[in-house]
Amino acid sequence: MYQLREVTKQYRRGKDTVRALAGVDLDLDDGERLVVQGPTGGGKSTLLQLLGGLDRPSAGSVSLDGTDFARLGEAKLTRLRRDSIGFVFQSFNLIPTLTAQENVETALVPLGTKTAERRERAAAALASVGLGERGKHLPSELSGGQQQRVAIARALVKAPKVLLADEPTGNLDETTRDEIMDLLEGLWAEQKFTFVMVTHDSALARRAPRLITLRKGRIADEKTAKPV
Template sequence: MYELTGVTRRYIRGKGVVDALAGVDLTIAAGDYLVIKGPTGGGKSTLLQMLGGLDRPTSGSVLLDGVDLAKLSEARLTRLRSEKIGFVFQSFNLIPTLTAQENVETALVPLGVKPKERRERAAEALTSVGLGERLGHVPSELSGGQQQRVAIARALVKKPRVLLADEPTGNLDESTRDEIMDVLRARCKEDGLTFIMVTHDSHLAEHAPRAVTLRKGTLSSS
């Protein structure tokens, strides 16, 4: 699935240079459930962006199914993200004027899915995360946990192979956090997805089958 070799991401800040990632090597097999933990500013989100093809390394390679993401054109990279990778973020990133169903449908537009099929698949995805009766509600009519469920349905509706989650429960209370994690784990297991999550929550890391720590751009096993 993923093979990262010597991945470095360097930023110029003022007159200095900062290595957000400093020679990261990481292998992630298909179907893995991996948590990336570590302090704020340690490079966790940068690493997730590399895995999602949202950023390119300064040096090193990020292979997904043998394809080096850093060497793809922007058009091919965009297509790959649309087809293979689902994203869930701390901020739900829902369009406030669209209903839950319409928000989920937006993930299918770049894939050229016809309107009737988009509606059916969006409704099915929302039902799978427990929101079958909330299809017509706009985000302001939903709780934080429900909005995150919409975001999860939007990530899953295109049937990706990988689900990347960046602090997906960071804006939720503990009870809602546990509910959302139950949904994520259940959906990933049922769909056979590779699930990679960034979190600073030690509770979530402790309950993951595999966890690594990223500190000052350097990766270590947990």
């Protein structure tokens, strides 16, 4: 379970101080699916970075299962990210010189997974996203939607407790967007990970069981609804 208490994040921009988050309180249960939306500069990506342990708050606390990220040294925080959190980004972030199979395997290397098991798990992860026959293809030989499927497989191959997705459909056309969202929702329902997604897309936001809107670094609105 995530617990955020009075989370503030400030950045220096030249002589100015920019407050990206301003006293955010948030509880997120295990296995919950949350979508975060709001205007540019509202704090969405900053919130996701804090949930992922990629940054630390200026004030307040971010805890996962009772572990306050601020109390962890960098090595322990890196291990927590490695073991428990998967990330999916708008830009896919695939290594262009590696095949789809090899890209997925990269998530297992830091875990010390043996080669045979690594290959087996990566192949199974690709199959779970509908790319079981494309493992030997380079990213340049795949469409944008297929590249994002590889990125999703890479994020989930280690069976993380949490999946964080920052505009995962932002570079895709409407049809492919819906296919990727259907895939993510299906994997979430099947694997029961906690799923937090940032999006500008109102059509995707309306599909969420829980939706918060960030404005000027604060939670301005929250809705709970049945998925479409």
